[in-house]
Amino acid sequence: MVSSSDRSSGASPGPADGSSDGSSDGGADGRSRGTLVLVRHGQSTYNAGDRFTGLLDVPLSDVGVAEAGRAARLLADAVAREPALVPRRVVTSPLVRASTTAAIVADALPGPPPLAVEWRLVERHYGAFTDKPRDVVRRDYGEAAYWRYRRSYLHRPPPLAADDPARPLVDDTLLRLPDAARAALRPDAESLADVVERLRPFWAATREALARGEAVLVVGHGNSLRALSVLVDDLTPEEVQDLDVPTGHPLVHRFTAGTDGALVPEVRGGTYLDAHGAEHALGDLRSRGGT
């Protein structure tokens, strides 16, 4: 099983356009491949208030801005040691808590690399839980259902009703996404499995970039990154149930080529740039019920 605690110390690419700027050396020896760095945005105002966020477009808190700055410094130090880690672009969810984090991180890197917005990285649609304090949902739905909706792979939260006060806020986010996103996203609520399905094309493009030896840096959300991890590490539903993602901690995935040319993760679950800090953040996150 890969839980966050199994990750040891130590991002879609843009469209798979087949080009390379030579910023990565992976692939040259026929074995090593590109590097994927995943970063959950810094703490949002809703994380700070312990509310379900989902598709609401809320900003970073002051703590979140500081966390994004720390992630930027960690990545700047890492690329100074290993220039092949410089991504061609920083791929981000369109939601402002992620795109602000991505901009802070990109500014600290050589180039700086441009941002590429990928709608498939938006957070899981939390349905009727959207905008609700977690303790209220826990009280109203009961302990067992609360955990089932939050952590199970297949359960969707109850649908977001047309007269829910959060409905216009979610609709506002949906309206700002591309037509393809509105056609593909469930309008009422998503299970983690739904998020995995919408991320598949993104992972396919990312795999191609990694196979070309590129470095890919992705900024997303707690649940969109848990879902992406299912694809990156081939996690079972049981494994992803225990996976938590701390805010603002870069997680590096390196790959080699298997005998059949498939990408093989060097360390299943990846390697945090700041292992000690990530463990501390994960402990704190779990004491509050996880991602």
Ligand SMILES: O=C(O)[C@H](O)COP(=O)(O)O
């Ligand atoms: O509340 C939520 O939607 C998730 O649990 C966390 O989402 P975030 O990573 O966007 O904070």
